[in-house]
Amino acid sequence: MDLLPQFLANGLVIGSFYALSALGLTLILGLMRVVNFAHGELYMLGGVLGWWVTTALGLDFLTGLALVALIMGVFGWLIDRVLIERIRGQGEEPGILLTIGLSIFLANTALLVVGTAPLKVEGPVSSGPVFLGPIVVTKIRLFAVAVCAVLIVAAYLLIQKTRLGRAMRATFQDPMAAQLAGIRTANVYACTFALGTVIASLAGMLLGSIYSAQVSVGGLVSMKAFVVVILGGMGSFAGAIVGGLVLGVAEALWGGYVATGWVDIIGFVIVILTLVFRPYGLFSRRAERA
Amino acid sequence: MQFERNAILVALLVAGLLPLVVHDQYLLHVAIMVLFYAVLATSLNLVVGYVGEFSLGHTAFLGTGAYAAALLSTQLGWPMWATIPAAGVLAAAMGLLIGSITLRLQGPFFVIVTLSFAEVLRLVADNWVAFTNGPMGIAGVPQPAWLAQAGNLATKQFFFYLAWAVLAVSLYLAYRFVYSNAGRAAVAVRENRYVAQSIGIRPFRYAMLAFVLGAFLAGMAGGFYAHYISFVGPEVFRFAFMVSMIIMVLVGGKGTLVGPLIGALLVTFLEEYLREAKELRLSLFGLAVMAIVLFLPRGLMGFLTTRREMRTPPYALSRAPQGAAPADWRSQIRCALGRGGAILSGVSGAWRLGKPK
Numbered sequence: 198m199d200l201l202p203q204f205l206a207n208g209l210v211i212g213s214f215y216a217l218s219a220l221g222l223t224l225i226l227g228l229m230r231v232v233n234f235a236h237g238e239l240y241m242l243g244g245v246l247g248w249w250v251t252t253a254l255g256l257d258f259l260t261g262l263a264l265v266a267l268i269m270g271v272f273g274w275l276i277d278r279v280l281i282e283r284i285r286g287q288g289e290e291p292g293i294l295l296t297i298g299l300s301i302f303l304a305n306t307a308l309l310v311v312g313t314a315p316l317k318v319e320g321p322v323s324s325g326p327v328f329l330g331p332i333v334v335t336k337i338r339l340f341a342v343a344v345c346a347v348l349i350v351a352a353y354l355l356i357q358k359t360r361l362g363r364a365m366r367a368t369f370q371d372p373m374a375a376q377l378a379g380i381r382t383a384n385v386y387a388c389t390f391a392l393g394t395v396i397a398s399l400a401g402m403l404l405g406s407i408y409s410a411q412v413s414v415g416g417l418v419s420m421k422a423f424v425v426v427i428l429g430g431m432g433s434f435a436g437a438i439v440g441g442l443v444l445g446v447a448e449a450l451w452g453g454y455v456a457t458g459w460v461d462i463i464g465f466v467i468v469i470l471t472l473v474f475r476p477y478g479l480f481s482r483r484a485e486r487a
Numbered sequence: 488m489q490f491e492r493n494a495i496l497v498a499l500l501v502a503g504l505l506p507l508v509v510h511d512q513y514l515l516h517v518a519i520m521v522l523f524y525a526v527l528a529t530s531l532n533l534v535v536g537y538v539g540e541f542s543l544g545h546t547a548f549l550g551t552g553a554y555a556a557a558l559l560s561t562q563l564g565w566p567m568w569a570t571i572p573a574a575g576v577l578a579a580a581m582g583l584l585i586g587s588i589t590l591r592l593q594g595p596f597f598v599i600v601t602l603s604f605a606e607v608l609r610l611v612a613d614n615w616v617a618f619t620n621g622p623m624g625i626a627g628v629p630q631p632a633w634l635a636q637a638g639n640l641a642t643k644q645f646f647f648y649l650a651w652a653v654l655a656v657s658l659y660l661a662y663r664f665v666y667s668n669a670g671r672a673a674v675a676v677r678e679n680r681y682v683a684q685s686i687g688i689r690p691f692r693y694a695m696l697a698f699v700l701g702a703f704l705a706g707m708a709g710g711f712y713a714h715y716i717s718f719v720g721p722e723v724f725r726f727a728f729m730v731s732m733i734i735m736v737l738v739g740g741k742g743t744l745v746g747p748l749i750g751a752l753l754v755t756f757l758e759e760y761l762r763e764a765k766e767l768r769l770s771l772f773g774l775a776v777m778a779i780v781l782f783l784p785r786g787l788m789g790f791l792t793t794r795r796e797m798r799t800p801p802y803a804l805s806r807a808p809q810g811a812a813p814a815d816w817r818s819q820i821r822c823a824l825g826r827g828g829a830i831l832s833g834v835s836g837a838w839r840l841g842k843p844k
Contacts, residue, residue, distance in 0.1 A: 226595060232595045232597075232598055232599070234836050280781070283781055284780065284781070284784075287784070289541060289594060289595060290541050290737075291784060293541065293543075293598060293779070294733070294734070294737065294776065294779075295776075295777055295780045297730055297776060298773045298774070298775075298776030298779075298780065299773065299777060300773070301730070301769055301770075301772060301776060302770050302773025302774055302776075303768040304769075305768075305769035305772075305773060305774075307768045308766075308775075309766055309770065311765070348767065374739075383797065396843035402821030415648070416726065420606060421603075423599045423602075423603075427596065427599055427600075431595065458614050459610065459650070460611040460613055461610055462607060462611070462614070463815065464606075465606050465607045465610070466607065467604040468600060468603045469588065469600060469603055469604065469607070472588070472589075472592055472596060472600050473588055476535045
């Protein structure tokens with residue numbers, strides 16, 4: 198039992214990344230009703246771009262983060278305007294297929310350009326250890342978790358306090374009424390997709406500074422993000438954060454006490470159990486939604 | 488109905504004559520893969536096209552069937568003619584289990600949880616080394632002994648006819664389902680769940696029937712695959728298979744029996760043709776997928792029939808005879824969906840207006 202605090206800490210660290218990477222997905226899924234299978238690839242692009250700006254361009258980490266956010270924001274905006282706008286209002290299927298096609302294209306094109314080698318994103322601080330009572334965490338992880346928290350808070354403020362955020366929430370509640378109230382919903386959708394893309398890519402860059410960015414990681418990230426979104430209830434901001442932390446801690450405890458080999462299965466088992474007992478997600482207050 | 492039956496029979500006949508003219512081993516292999524994918528696409532179409540639930544977990548049944556056939560033949564020494572049906576039955580049992588959990592869900596939840604089941608099975612196949620041999624997979628799944636002396640071309644021809652037979656069985660079962668009362672009820676649920684319920688159709692029952700039948704067919708395809716490739720690993724559960732299947736169903740046109748066959752033919756050849764492009768292959772495939780969704784949203788069959796449907800009312804089942812109440816079951820559903828839809832929307836509209844704030 199001595200190791201419990203350490204496992205919990207590891208779980209919370211990983212969980213905060215899961216939360217951040219699921220945040221963008223839950224926005225896109227909840228607001229736009231698009232099940233975005235390219236989410237993991239957008240995350241991957243963030244890591245690859247992060248590697249590029251910190252090593253090839255030699256920018257420092259935070260400037261690089263801002264530049265990646267800018268590039269990926271424009272990219273996400275374009276994806277919505279060029280692709281997703283055309284299939285809006287046609288139900289889920291075309292969106293799923295379109296984003297599957299996009300994910301295949303992005304993953305394999307990235308593979309052609311940068312290859313399979315892990316790409317180390319230059320972190321801002323060393324990877325030396327920090328001792329917090331019985332817990333050991335590396336400096337870089339603490340830093341990344343802090344940035345993670347800042348980003349989550351910033352996204353929250355953006356959605357709760359700004360004009361754009363109000364428009365997004367209004368569109369989420371009732372697209373037709375929002376349009377009648379003078380909100381340009383097409384613009385809101387594009388901004389939402391851009392925001393989701395930015396959040397995913399920043400999560401990719403942050404994690405790339407701890408481990409490395411890898412081109413092949415997209416599928417796994419998408420799956421984990423889906424798990425978190427289901428746990429949290431679709432479109433729920435707080436749900437995504439709690440869901441991410443729950444998944445992180447569950448995996449860390451399983452890996453610590455039971456077996457390391459089966460870790461990836463945890464999330465899916467939790468999802469299946471969740472949906473058996475609560476068909477609309479753990480934290481969803483929405484009773485019925487077809 | 489008549490058209491579909493004739494088209495299927497002609498397609499099967501033409502396909503059946505192929506090995507008499509083609510003696511190239513590689514072409515025969517591609518043809519075998521077309522037949523294999525046609526079975527998968529047909530089985531997935533039962534769920535996606537006729538029940539209208541977007542399942543992304545169909546590889547669960549393909550993989551269950553493949554592993555079942557591989558284990559039964561290598562561990563228990565069952566012959567191939569027994570393992571392939573057994574693979575179907577075991578996959579159907581898996582379908583019953585998964586369906587009983589997932590078919591209660593709708594929309595994105597259904598999509599993701601079916602996908603989760605396939606991933607769970609993949610991880611089990613990957614990690615349960617004692618049972619599945621883990622990532623190494625099961626090699627040397629036996630083929631009939633006499634094939635060893637018969638040479639490569641004869642082997643290919645034999646497996647071509649085996650795949651052909653599995654496809655014929657699949658199409659027969661799918662046809663029987665689609666044009667049965669159960670099939671029509673499933674379509675009624677797809678078109679308008681609430682009206683269908685209002686005339687006494689229980690959605691869950693028919694969705695389940697389609698789901699289990701689809702699982703059975705996919706399981707047989709998996710069993711065939713195990714013997715043909717003679718190797719089964721966790722890759723049978725991989726998402727790429729799922730992507731191929733779903734694209735075939737949608738390119739051809741979901742909700743028609745002929746559509747998935749056309750889809751299987753086109754996509755298999757597209758995948759083979761793109762091999763020329765080497766590294767660019769998958770990037771181009773991704774682009775092709777996006778182009779299909781954007782420019783061919785209802786598939787080739789939809790594209791071909793759009794013009795005809797423009798002249799009829801928007802609901803597919805509403806081509807009902809007007810006037811006197813029709814005698815047979817099928818027409819009754821059609822009529823009910825046509826009229827009941829209007830009645831129900833009127834009722835719900837009135838209820839909404841009168842709802843206290």
